[in-house]
Amino acid sequence: MSDAASFFTRHYGVTAADCERYLAAALGRGGEYADLYFEHEATSSLTLEEGMVKSAAQGISLGVGVRVLSGERTGYAYTDDLAPEKILRAAGVAAHIASGAARTRIAGLGETNPGRNLYGPGPAPTDADMLAKLALVRRAEQAARGYDSRILQVRVGYADELRQVWVVSSDGRSSSDAQPLARLSVFCLARENGITEKGHAGGGGRVPLEFFDLELTPESLGEQAAREAVQQLAARPCPAGEMEVVLGPGWPGILLHEAIGHGLEADFNRKKTSAFSGLIGRRVASDKCTVVDNGTLPSRRGSLNMDDEGQPTQCTTLIENGILKGYMQDHLSARLTGARGTGNGRRQSYAHMPMPRMTNTYMLAGHDDPEDIVRSVRRGLYAVNFGGGQVDITNGKFVFSASESYLIEDGRITAPVKGATLIGNGPDVLTRVSMVGHDLKLDQGIGSCGKDGQTVPVGVGIPTLKIDRLTVGGTHE
C-alpha cells in the first residue's frame, strides 16, 4: 500500500476492506459509480509586518467526501469524522441520488498509483522548522526594505501545506498522493511626495523549503515587489481604448487562463454553456499559437501526480497552431461524452465535488525576438505584471488587470502607466496574436483559480506576445 493510503490506515484505521463496504453502501440504491476522497491537510503560515512576526498559525483539516454518480446526477456527502458509522452514513446520504436497488458490483481494489513523483526529493515544507521559515520571511523583508528609501511598508507572508489524499473508486482503483505546496509572497508600499503605490511578488510550488535557497530566493521576491511599488510612483494615467498590446513573458499568461482556459473546461462544453462549445477543429487563434494544459511539470504549483479523482495528470493540447483540439476533462464529463480522461478533475477539499480545472496552462514558445516584438509597435501597451482576472464563460468576455505596464511609443518602452483592466473576447483574442516570442516563461508559482466557490492552485505561462488589438481600460482618452 502506498504512503498516503497507509497514512489513513495507520492514523485512522481505514482499510481497503472498509472502503469496499463504504462504496457498496454508496451504490446501495442503484448508483453507477462511487468514489471516496480521503483528505488530511496540514498547514502552517507566518506573516511578518512592521518588522514583527504578527501571526504564526498551524492547522489540520481531515475528512472524507463520498460521491455517487447516476447518469448526469451527482450525490455528495462528507464527514470530518472517519469513524465507520459516520462514513457509512455519508455514503447512505450520497446514495440517495439514485433510486432503486443496488446494481453495480464493486470491483476488487487494486492499486493504481501514477507511480511518479513530481514534487522532488526532500522533506515536505510543512516538516521544516518554523525558524527556518521565519528566516526566509525576514530575508525577503530586508531585501524589500533595502531596495529603496521610498519603501514605506513591507508585509511578507509564508504559507505551506501537505495534503495526504487517497481516492478509492467503485471501479476498483485505489490511488494516493502526498502533495506539498509552499508559497512566499511580499507586499510593499512605496511613498514619495504624498503618492503611495503598491507592489507585489510571490512564488513557490510543490517544493521542499530548500527551493527558496536554491531557485527562487527571498531576496529576489523582496526586490521584485519593491521595484514594482517604486516603479508605479512615476506612473501616468493609463490610456483607454483599443490598441496594440504586448504581454511580457510568464505571469501575463493569465490571459490564456481567462480568455480560453475556463472556456475549454469540459463541463461547460458538455452543457453547451461555453462560448467555445462546438468549436473543436475550428480556428480560435492565429497559427502561431499552441496552448497546452500540463499537470506533469516537476515542482510546479499547478502540477499533481494525480488529480483529485485519482487519475494521472497529463499534458493536454488545447490549441495546436491555432486550431481548437480538446477540452479538459473530469471523470463525469468524460464518461457522459465518451471522451478520454485528461486528469483535470480537481476539488478544493473533501467538502467539495470535483470539477474540470486547469493545472499549468501555457503557450509554447514561438520564433520572434522579444525586442523585435516591442520594436514593431508604434503606440501601445507593454504589460508585464498582473493581478487577477475573470471570465464570463457564456459570452466569452474576459478581463485581466495589469498591475505594472508601460507605454510603447515608436517601438520603445517609455513611461510606466497606472494599472488597468484589459478586456476582450475569448474565442477571437488569440486570432489577433501576430508575434510570439522565443522566451516562454512560466509564472513563479502564485496563481489560485476560483470556480463555483472552489479555489485550487494553478500555473500559467506565455512567451512575449503581441496582440494586434485589445481594449485597455485606462482613464486617459
Add this chain to the structure above:
Amino acid sequence: MNDAELTELAARIVAEAGRRGATAAECVIRHGRELSVTVRLRETESIKQAEGKALGLRVFRGQQAGVTHSSDLAWPAVSTMLDAALTIAATASPDPAAGLPRAEELGQLAGDLDLYDPAAAAVTTEQALEWARRGEQAALATDSRLTNSDGGSCDAGESTKILVNSLGFQGCVRRSSCSLSVVPIASHEGAMQRDYWYSVARGPEGLESPEAIGRKAAQRTLRRLGARKVATQRVPVVFEPQAARSLLGHILEAVSGESVYREASFLAGKLGQEVAASGMTLVDDGTLRGRLGSSPFDGEGLPTRRTTVIAGGRLESYLLNCYSARKLSLASTGNASRGLAAAPGVGCHNFTLLPGAITPEDIIAGVPNGLYVTEFIGFGVNAVTGDYSRGATGLWIENGQLAYPVEEITVAGNLKDMLRQVTAIGNDLEIRGAVNAPTLLIEGLTIAGS
C-alpha cells in the same frame, strides 16, 4: 455534543491553555450543516448534504500570539493543538498591540436577534429540488430564446459559532440561511448570454417566490442579447443596485482598520474630512433583527453596534477590530471577523448606503448619453490609490432611455473622485444580503471600448 457541552469544551480548552503557560487564550468552535441542490434543464443535477465542525484556538504568551485550528474535537487532538499553539507563539514577535480585548469592552446584545429560523433547518431535499425546479422552469418558460440553463440552485443550512476567552466571555450564536438562485442562458443569432437572479434569507419564508426569481433572471438575461461594444468616451455611469453593492465592497476595504493602519487605503488619514458627495451616508449595523450580517457579538466578543462610517459625505469612522483600533489609537467598533485559521480580521455586519429621494427611472431619464451598469467583472481596483478599472456589462442610455445592451467595455476612474462625483442616489434600496445600496449615478467616468 450540544451547544452547552461545546461551550463547556471551549472553556475547558481555554483553562487548559492557561495551565500550560498561556497568559491569555481564546477558543472558537463552529459547527453546522448544509443542504445544497441544483436542477438543470428540469432534471436533478446534484444533491449535497453534510455536517461539519471545527475548532480554532488563539493563545498569547504575553504579547506573542499563536493560532491553530483543527476539525478534530477529541481531547488528544485538542491537547496536541494547544501545545502547537504555544510552541508557535514563541515564533511570533512581541507585539505591543496584540492581545484580547479589554475585559470592559466584552459583551453581547441581549436576546435572540431572530437569526435562526428552524424552518431553514427543516427544508427537505425534495422541497429544495422543487423550488429550484420551479425557479428554473419559470425562467425557461418566459421566452423561446431561453434555450439553455446553468440551472436553479437551492441551499439551506444552519451554523453555530461559539466563542470563549480567558477573560470570561462566553457567547454562542446559531444562525440559519436559505437561498435560491436561477441562471438561465439565452441565445440569439449564434451568441449566448447568461445572467442570474437570487434571493437569500434566514428562512424559506423570507425568500422571494421561485417564479419571481426565475422571471427576474430571465428578464436580466434576455436584455443582454445583442450586446455590442461602444466607442471610448467619458460619460455619466448609472450603477444598478447590484453594481452599486460592489462599489460598497471597495469602500469597505478602504475603511477597514486593517487597510488604514497599514496606510494601504486611499481613505487613511481622512477621518473627519469630506470624502464623498454630501448625499452619501453609509452605515454598518450588526444589531438589526433577522438580517444576514447581524450578530449579538463580534469575532472577539464585543457587542455589535451601529456605526456611521460616512455621514453626509464626511468620513466619521473606520470599521475596527481591537488590533487595528490599538494601532490607530481608536476604540474597536465591534467589527472583528474571526475565521478559524487566522487571527481576527475586520468585516462588516450590515453595510448600507442610505437611499435618496429620486426614483431610478428619474435618474436614468436625466442622462442624455451614458452607461447603465448591471454587472462588473474582474479585480481592477486598487484600494491604496483608489484607481478603478473594471470590465462592465449593461445597457446604453440614450436621451434618458435604456437603448441597447453593451459589453466588452471597461469603466475607469479613481474612487477618491468617484465618491465625490455621486450626483444622484436612488430611493430603491432593497435588502438582498449584508451589503446593500440603491441605484447610483456617478459623473465623468471613462468607458474604454472600440
